[in-house]
Amino acid sequence: MSEIRVDLYSDTLTRPTSEMRRVIAEAPVGDEQHGEDPSVNRLCAEVVELLGKDAAVFLPSGTMCNEIAVCVHCRQGDEIICDHTSHLIHAETGGPAALAGAMIRSIRGERGVYSAEQMERAVRDGSRHAPLTRLVCIEQTSNQGGGTVWPLDKIEEVAARARDRGLLLHMDGARLMNAVVASGVPAKAFAAPMDSVWIDLSKGLGCPVGGVLAGSEEFIHEAWRWKQRLGGAMRQAGILAAAGSYALAHHVERLAEDHANARRFAERIAGIPGIVVELDHVETNLVFFDTSGSSISAAELTERLLARGVRVGAMGKHRVRAVTHLDVDEADIDFAADALKAVLSKD
Numbered sequence: 001m002s003e004i005r006v007d008l009y010s011d012t013l014t015r016p017t018s019e020m021r022r023v024i025a026e027a028p029v030g031d032e033q034h035g036e037d038p039s040v041n042r043l044c045a046e047v048v049e050l051l052g053k054d055a056a057v058f059l060p061s062g063t064m065c066n067e068i069a070v071c072v073h074c075r076q077g078d079e080i081i082c083d084h085t086s087h088l089i090h091a092e093t094g095g096p097a098a099l100a101g102a103m104i105r106s107i108r109g110e111r112g113v114y115s116a117e118q119m120e121r122a123v124r125d126g127s128r129h130a131p132l133t134r135l136v137c138i139e140q141t142s143n144q145g146g147g148t149v150w151p152l153d154k155i156e157e158v159a160a161r162a163r164d165r166g167l168l169l170h171m172d173g174a175r176l177m178n179a180v181v182a183s184g185v186p187a188k189a190f191a192a193p194m195d196s197v198w199i200d201l202s203k204g205l206g207c208p209v210g211g212v213l214a215g216s217e218e219f220i221h222e223a224w225r226w227k228q229r230l231g232g233a234m235r236q237a238g239i240l241a242a243a244g245s246y247a248l249a250h251h252v253e254r255l256a257e258d259h260a261n262a263r264r265f266a267e268r269i270a271g272i273p274g275i276v277v278e279l280d281h282v283e284t285n286l287v288f289f290d291t292s293g294s295s296i297s298a299a300e301l302t303e304r305l306l307a308r309g310v311r312v313g314a315m316g317k318h319r320v321r322a323v324t325h326l327d328v329d330e331a332d333i334d335f336a337a338d339a340l341k342a343v344l345s346k347d
């Protein structure tokens with residue numbers, strides 16, 4: 001394989017900066033399983049404050065945050081409502097079914113965002129024959145939807161109607177901080193209507209590992225039981241948590257640079273014959289574009305770009321995703337856009 005010069009495959013690719021590595025090296029640590037790791041406790045307190053919840057728990061991944069939330073909220077046979085593009089459906093190896101015994105009823109939203117009416121139509125009628133609708137999930141930002149920011153008023157509307165029906169609410173906040181920076185809405189406001197919400201540290205925030213799940217004291221107490229059961233309870237995890245605290249202090253505002261780079265990339269490729277990219281749909285750090293106007297598939301395009309030192313992801317027959325992050329700058333974006341132009345002009 002040729003050497004990758006610009007990697008736009010995912011924002012999970014970021015490597016800890018030298019300053020973050022220094023903080024990791026110097027982190028005070030203890031036994032996390034016993035609540036004795038000061039760096040983990042500090043990070044959880046910071047996330048509690050950030051999200052305006054009562055308690056939080058540090059977990060090894062965002063996937064575990066989602067799965068533990070589902071396990072705490074749902075009983076066997078319960079139904080979860082979420083958009084049809086959700087990570088929960090496509091990328092967690094059937095966890096809701098396997099771990100919680102829960103079913104999923106998906107909604108066809110608009111770029112990952114569905115309306116309160118759509119949500120209401122998906123709620124079961126409570127008959128003896130139907131599963132029991134239990135949980136409503138919102139993915140902020142919507143990944144497969146294109147990095148779409150759920151607007152606060154839409155969230156509040158969905159939440160109000162869900163509450164009326166006695167349902168619980170969960171936010172997959174893998175990129176919640178991208179939504180915060182893009183919209184100017186505080187994380188607390190997005191999190192307020194939620195029974196559970198988490199942020200990923202290992203995406204745009206640039207940490208090596210981890211996610212933090214927040215909710216009520218009672219919810220987190222139960223979440224801890226699942227953390228222990230799944231083997232997610234750790235020991236001197238402070239070396240990971242310290243990176244999280246560092247990222248919350250230093251890597252949030254800079255997400256705006258990722259968003260600007262995503263926009264720059266989209267604008268630069270928009271004029272390339274054979275490529276369709278909806279500039280209005282580039283709201284955060286994800287750029288989806290379509291190759292159906294050219295004679296090559298997304299997979300072929302990906303291969304040819306790789307030969308030029310640029311990696312992107314094929315997300316469908318003609319759908320390609322490019323993700324900006326901490327480790328790419330403007331010059332990289334221009335290099336990648338030029339490579340794409342070269343690949344398609346040869347076609």
Ligand SMILES: *Cc1c(COP(=O)(O)O)cnc(C)c1O
Nearest residue numbers: 061062063087139143172174200
């Ligand atoms: C990446 C991602 C997850 C899972 O997070 P990991 O930390 O990779 O396990 C969940 N939801 C969404 C929307 C994601 O993009």
